[in-house]
Amino acid sequence: MISHATWRKMWMTALGWAASLVVAFPVFWMVLTSFKTETEAISRVPHLLFAPTLGNYRAIGAQARYLRFAWNSVVVAMGSTLLALLFAVPSAYSMAFHPTRRTRGTLLWMLSTKMMPPVGALVPVYLIFRDTGLLDTRTGLVVVDALANLPIVVWMLYTFFKDVPREVLEAGRMDGASALREIVDLLMPLSLPGIASTSLLAVILAWNEAFWSLTLTAAKAAPLTAFIASFSSPEGLFYAKLSAASTMAIAPILILGWASQKQLVRGLTFGAVK
Amino acid sequence: MAQVELRQVRKSYGGDEIIRGVDLMLRDRELTVFVGPSGCGKSTLLRLIAGLEEITSGDVLIDGERVNEVPPSKRGLALVFQSYALYPHMTVAENMSFSLKLAGVGKAERERKVMEAARILHLEALLTRRPKDLSGGQRQRVAIGRAIVRHPKVFLFDEPLSNLDAALRVRMRLELTRLHRELEATMIYVTHDQVEAMTMADRIVVLQGGQVEQVGSPMELYNHPANQFVAGFIGSPRMNFLEAKAKENGEGETELVIGGSTATAPARLGVDLTGTGDAVTLGIRPEHVQVVSSGGLPTRVQGVEHLGSESYLHLATIAGEPLTVRVNGQTEVRPEQTVEVAFDPRFVHIFDRNGASLRRADDPSSSPAKPVGIGPGVSVV
Amino acid sequence: MSTTQTSAGRRSRASGLPGAGNAGFYANLPSIGVLLLWSVVPLGMTLWFCFRRYNLMAPERNGFDGLGNFRYLLSDPGLGMAVWNTVLLLGAVLVITVGLGTLLAVLFDQEFFGRGLARVLLLAPFFVMPTVSALLWKDMMLQPDNGVLAFLWRSFGFRPVDWFGRLPLLSIIVIVSWQWLPFAVLTLLTAVQSLDAERIEAARMDGAGPIALFRYILWPHLGRAVSATVMIETIFLLGVFAEIYVTTAGGPGFASTNLSFLIYRYVLMEYDIGGAAVASLLAIFLANLLALFLMRSFARNLDT
Numbered sequence: 001m002i003s004h005a006t007w008r009k010m011w012m013t014a015l016g017w018a019a020s021l022v023v024a025f026p027v028f029w030m031v032l033t034s035f036k037t038e039t040e041a042i043s044r045v046p047h048l049l050f051a052p053t054l055g056n057y058r059a060i061g062a063q064a065r066y067l068r069f070a071w072n073s074v075v076v077a078m079g080s081t082l083l084a085l086l087f088a089v090p091s092a093y094s095m096a097f098h099p100t101r102r103t104r105g106t107l108l109w110m111l112s113t114k115m116m117p118p119v120g121a122l123v124p125v126y127l128i129f130r131d132t133g134l135l136d137t138r139t140g141l142v143v144v145d146a147l148a149n150l151p152i153v154v155w156m157l158y159t160f161f162k163d164v165p166r167e168v169l170e171a172g173r174m175d176g177a178s179a180l181r182e183i184v185d186l187l188m189p190l191s192l193p194g195i196a197s198t199s200l201l202a203v204i205l206a207w208n209e210a211f212w213s214l215t216l217t218a219a220k221a222a223p224l225t226a227f228i229a230s231f232s233s234p235e236g237l238f239y240a241k242l243s244a245a246s247t248m249a250i251a252p253i254l255i256l257g258w259a260s261q262k263q264l265v266r267g268l269t270f271g272a273v274k
Numbered sequence: 275m276a277q278v279e280l281r282q283v284r285k286s287y288g289g290d291e292i293i294r295g296v297d298l299m300l301r302d303r304e305l306t307v308f309v310g311p312s313g314c315g316k317s318t319l320l321r322l323i324a325g326l327e328e329i330t331s332g333d334v335l336i337d338g339e340r341v342n343e344v345p346p347s348k349r350g351l352a353l354v355f356q357s358y359a360l361y362p363h364m365t366v367a368e369n370m371s372f373s374l375k376l377a378g379v380g381k382a383e384r385e386r387k388v389m390e391a392a393r394i395l396h397l398e399a400l401l402t403r404r405p406k407d408l409s410g411g412q413r414q415r416v417a418i419g420r421a422i423v424r425h426p427k428v429f430l431f432d433e434p435l436s437n438l439d440a441a442l443r444v445r446m447r448l449e450l451t452r453l454h455r456e457l458e459a460t461m462i463y464v465t466h467d468q469v470e471a472m473t474m475a476d477r478i479v480v481l482q483g484g485q486v487e488q489v490g491s492p493m494e495l496y497n498h499p500a501n502q503f504v505a506g507f508i509g510s511p512r513m514n515f516l517e518a519k520a521k522e523n524g525e526g527e528t529e530l531v532i533g534g535s536t537a538t539a540p541a542r543l544g545v546d547l548t549g550t551g552d553a554v555t556l557g558i559r560p561e562h563v564q565v566v567s568s569g570g571l572p573t574r575v576q577g578v579e580h581l582g583s584e585s586y587l588h589l590a591t592i593a594g595e596p597l598t599v600r601v602n603g604q605t606e607v608r609p610e611q612t613v614e615v616a617f618d619p620r621f622v623h624i625f626d627r628n629g630a631s632l633r634r635a636d637d638p639s640s641s642p643a644k645p646v647g648i649g650p651g652v653s654v655v
Numbered sequence: 656m657s658t659t660q661t662s663a664g665r666r667s668r669a670s671g672l673p674g675a676g677n678a679g680f681y682a683n684l685p686s687i688g689v690l691l692l693w694s695v696v697p698l699g700m701t702l703w704f705c706f707r708r709y710n711l712m713a714p715e716r717n718g719f720d721g722l723g724n725f726r727y728l729l730s731d732p733g734l735g736m737a738v739w740n741t742v743l744l745l746g747a748v749l750v751i752t753v754g755l756g757t758l759l760a761v762l763f764d765q766e767f768f769g770r771g772l773a774r775v776l777l778l779a780p781f782f783v784m785p786t787v788s789a790l791l792w793k794d795m796m797l798q799p800d801n802g803v804l805a806f807l808w809r810s811f812g813f814r815p816v817d818w819f820g821r822l823p824l825l826s827i828i829v830i831v832s833w834q835w836l837p838f839a840v841l842t843l844l845t846a847v848q849s850l851d852a853e854r855i856e857a858a859r860m861d862g863a864g865p866i867a868l869f870r871y872i873l874w875p876h877l878g879r880a881v882s883a884t885v886m887i888e889t890i891f892l893l894g895v896f897a898e899i900y901v902t903t904a905g906g907p908g909f910a911s912t913n914l915s916f917l918i919y920r921y922v923l924m925e926y927d928i929g930g931a932a933v934a935s936l937l938a939i940f941l942a943n944l945l946a947l948f949l950m951r952s953f954a955r956n957l958d959t
Contacts, residue, residue: 120701
């Protein structure tokens with residue numbers, strides 16, 4: 001005898017797995033393709049069984065180009081995250097613990113700067129970068145990514161800081177802590193998990209950022225997003241190698257993202273959904 | 275020496291005035307309790323003294339020195355928070371020595387002071403633990419320890435016992451008063467619990483709506499409440515209030531007619547009731563009402579609470595006004611019964627229409643016991 | 656009346672501190688400063704270039720041009736298409752992700768075997784960089800010769816579709832929806848899980864069936880999460896660029912050109928700064944129009 005509840009659970013299992021397999025299939029397929037030969041990869045009848053090869057990974061890894069792009073991605077993601085945190089931590093501290101009647105408006109204004117599509121700023125930013133020599137430099141991309149992510153980082157930190165009991169910081173103040181000591185000795189250790197997941201989100205956003213990478217960088221400072229895009233030209237039609245390069249490009253973020261999924265909701269919805 | 279003085283202190287947020295001109299002198303080595311209902315401004319007042327909130331107008335003086343612009347840590351005060359506000363990422367010892375560390379005190383000196391505080395508070399065994407591994411009472415002690423190590427001029431307590439269970443609260447109450455004696459410190463203690471105020475305070479400041487209602491020792495407040503609010507707030511169960519009319523009885527005596535009751539009695543109150551109009555409020559504490567066999571104010575029993583050592587009768591007058599009576603020991607009175615009660619005239623309070631207490635010429639606490647003349651009304655010689 | 660409420664709300668937190676309080680206030684200024692620069696300087700420059708003749712290929716022909724750029728842009732057949740495509744892309748992706756997302760959120764709220772792992776797989780697309788997901792769909796899924804969908808079509812006896820040639824905007828909508836579906840699911844699932852189980856039980860006791868439960872209990876509860884999801888997705892969807900850049904390059908013709916891509920074409924393909932500035936202005940205007948509605952509903956749901 002199978003109970004009603006068990007039937008129901010089996011149905012849900014089938015439905016749930018079907019949905020997630022369909023959604024994840026393209027990624028799965030890409031990873032699979034990265035282990036095929038180029039001939040297998042463009043076969044009209046998809047191969048599910050084949051002799052896996054690491055040749056594509058070797059070919060991509062052997063390219064000095066690839067390593068440079070990957071290094072650019074690392075530098076830009078880390079650099080822009082650190083820069084954004086440097087501005088956002090004091091800012092979020094200020095609004096979470098020293099609110100004024102304008103705080104709410106300030107927060108919403110910061111968010112609204114994010115509403116402007118990046119392309120709206122393309123012309124001026126492009127010209128400024130051209131005139132200051134920042135075009136195709138990692139510094140330039142670090143600055144732009146940090147600015148683009150700053151509102152989100154401020155918001156996310158703000159919602160985490162709001163969870164720190166106010167009295168603890170007040171106790172610190174009674175004990176003689178300056179604002180800087182309050183932040184460094186009390187607030188940051190106490191909200192470390194929040195700061196960590198905020199940084200993670202900033203790294204993910206910067207790593208995956210494509211608009212500014214494609215418009216402001218070329219051969220020198222281009223990160224992986226731009227490198228992958230170069231495969232779209234007709235002469236770059238090597239599906240297996242593209243798959244290998246793509247798999248390597250998304251693997252670190254996929255792992256980081258899965259590890260922090262719970263916190264990401266909160267950060268990306270600006271604390272509206274916890 | 276440590277005394278705190280407030281001069282016309284006001285605090286407003288936006289348009290709301292939370293503290294409306296408070297003048298206070300808190301004396302050296304006294305334990306002063308700020309008490310009042312929630313929202314009365316008592317915690318705000320404490321935070322103004324601490325420097326955690328900025329004063330809108332007026333002055334705070336510590337030892338005669340104006341400290342309005344002095345940051346909290348430089349005022350020589352220590353504050354124990356309601357939530358304890360321990361630093362969760364530091365051990366007990368680190369929690370207690372944080373302020374010393376910030377002040378640049380040497381390591382040896384820090385350890386000596388922490389040990390001293392730990393000894394006073396019996397925390398020696400817990401010094402390496404973190405707050406999350408402590409019980410509520412232990413956290414409370416650490417919070418106090420954090421204050422003690424600084425040797426502050428004044429200790430401030432913001433409802434420190436409200437997160438503890440009833441039994442622990444009684445114990446900590448005693449411990450805090452012991453500490454007060456031992457340290458010979460000036461303390462300001464905020465609570466909404468009048469029992470804490472009565473049991474611990476040298477002096478009580480009753481606050482309501484951002485204003486001081488009365489300042490005095492616990493017994494002064496109990497015996498001579500300045501107004502109906504203080505009378506109702508101090509003492510448990512709370513004082514009974516009955517509407518009454520003052521009347522001239524034609525013999526030059528003032529008589530009080532208690533609402534709904536036709537029974538009257540001469541009330542030579544020694545209170546000048548002229549000019550107050552004829553409507554006053556009579557106040558009498560439950561412990562000062564007696565059940566009598568006849569000649570009293572008739573009431574109907576609404577309910578009876580038996581506590582063993584004492585009982586409370588919840589009565590209603592003919593006019594429907596509630597009246598609580600405390601009876602020693604146990605009682606045979608049952609609900610729906612009718613009983614007659616009389617008031618001990620020594621303990622009757624009279625308030626005018628605005629709630630202000632009308633002081634009598636003689637002091638009720640000093641007048642000799644006079645169990646006669648008890649009636650439904652009041653008779654005071 | 657509302658003023659007393661807000662001031663009461665502030666009372667519990669507000670603190671103006673002598674000394675430390677000022678530092679606390681000033682700590683916010685660097686962020687405000689750079690964001691102000693980041694939003695005002697580009698806007699000012701854009702406004703300036705709107706009225707200038709300025710082509711990077713012929714910088715010497717620089718000068719005041721009156722409404723020339725506006726006239727030029729309005730005569731561009733691509734403009735109407737770009738605006739329409741932008742709106743269509745936004746609307747379609749929002750409907751698909753929030754609709755499917757709600758269903759999947761309810762599904763993943765149920766107990767089933769391996770739910771944790773299935774949920775992790777479901778989230779994968781969100782973490783894939785846009786250029787990768789675009790190429791992935793273009794070269795491996797939707798490719799008309801050896802793509803997976805072409806194989807499926809053939810298996811069922813249909814002729815494979817030339818997705819990017821015949822249905823370019825739909826293809827882009829599919830890719831972008833695929834990228835954003837996980838975000839919607841995750842957000843809505845978090846919201847579904849925060850629903851008090853007792854409230855559902857109470858509704859059951861009152862005789863509510865599954866449809867009534869969804870309609871009267873779950874959907875209203877999701878309001879806040881839906882409004883947040885719509886707002887965040889809108890922020891990113893208005894700027895969709897890489898997916899178009901990598902797949903159709905806006906074509907064929909203007910069939911899959913949105914405002915972002917149109918502006919990109921003006922700047923980096925035609926080097927026409929003036930034209931791009933006017934188009935940017937339009938994009939900013941459109942974004943702000945949407946922002947006005949969205950921010951208002953979002954701010955209502957906010958407990959700062």
